[in-house]
Amino acid sequence: MQKIQARYYTKGRVRPVRLIVCHSMEAPEKPTTAEAVARWFATSSPRTSTHVNVDNNSMVRSVDDGDTAWCAPNANADGLHVELTGYARQTRTEWLDAFSRATLANAAKVVARWCKKYKIPVRKLTPSEVAAGKKGICGHVDVTRAYPGTGDHTDPGKHFPWDVFLSMVRAELGDKPAAPPRFTRVLVYTKGKAFLRGADVEAFQARLADHGIDVEVDGVYGPATVKGTSALQRRLGFIVTGTVDKATWKAAFAKAA
Ligand SMILES: [Zn+2]
Known part of the structure; x- marks a missing residue:
């Protein structure tokens, strides 16, 4: 170098x-x-x-x-x-x-x-x-x-x-590609309550971005991410809740983004 x-x-x-x-x-x-x-x-x-x-x-x-x-x-x-x-x-x-x-x-x-x-x-x-x-x-x-x-x-x-x-x-490094992250908790935003934060939120936001949904990847599950989740659910033909349940998580991380 x-x-x-x-x-x-x-x-x-x-x-x-x-x-x-x-x-x-x-x-x-x-x-x-x-x-x-x-x-x-x-x-x-x-x-x-x-x-x-x-x-x-x-x-x-x-x-x-x-x-x-x-x-x-x-x-x-x-x-x-x-x-x-x-x-x-x-x-x-x-x-x-x-x-x-x-x-x-x-x-x-x-x-x-x-x-x-x-x-x-x-x-x-x-x-x-x-x-x-x-x-x-x-x-x-x-x-x-x-x-x-x-x-x-x-x-x-x-x-x-x-x-x-x-x-x-x-x-x-020759490491195996990371498996899709496991669903560990429901990601939900409740008005007036503290935002959920964490690496799982960040991973989900990055995945929304892979789907072409414009969302800030900051690890904070607030109203903007709720919008992004709703957009994905609409696209998947799911009931639009803005909440990431197991089915939404799995569909988001399924192969084709
Ligand atoms: Zn710098």
Whole structure:
């Protein structure tokens, strides 16, 4: 891998690596963007850096894995950081176009190597899991949410295709594709009550997006997701309840999306 050493970083590490953090560069989709951003980290960046930059045809290292990049407050000491060409505002369709798929595939190679080297499980962490010190993969946004008051970065954005990306990482590692997630509880929104939250909500929202239903994949079962669920139920010819029961869950995850 080509290396252009970043200007700002800390030699060595004070804590063992446990987090892999994905970022979007907020830079245009060009085949030379990884190189350009690495050069920027080497010369003119305002006291920031990352470990690896990727675009559709290359990976460029800025900081060695054993050194600490300055990329996200609270996730630097124990984090590895990868910057993907693209923007946090991208829709799911834009993240899955030809350029982004090639970028995701390159990032998956980098992340798979890190998972193997540092024994990090291929799982997406929620902000509360990040805060609890769990090992896994997350976005800059999850670090921001885990430690309120430490910044406002929301990359790689609410439509980043985590499900597709993690399947690519698993494929790199030769792991079996993940089985469709099991139905564990009814997902329901009751007015005036606290929203249901969790990885199951996030997985279901990502699946709605696979079905072409525009919904924010944020792990919160609120009115917007109820709308999305209703749209899917209508399409399936189910009784429209806006509640995810076992039949709706199974139909959503059935093969053809
Ligand atoms: Zn970021």
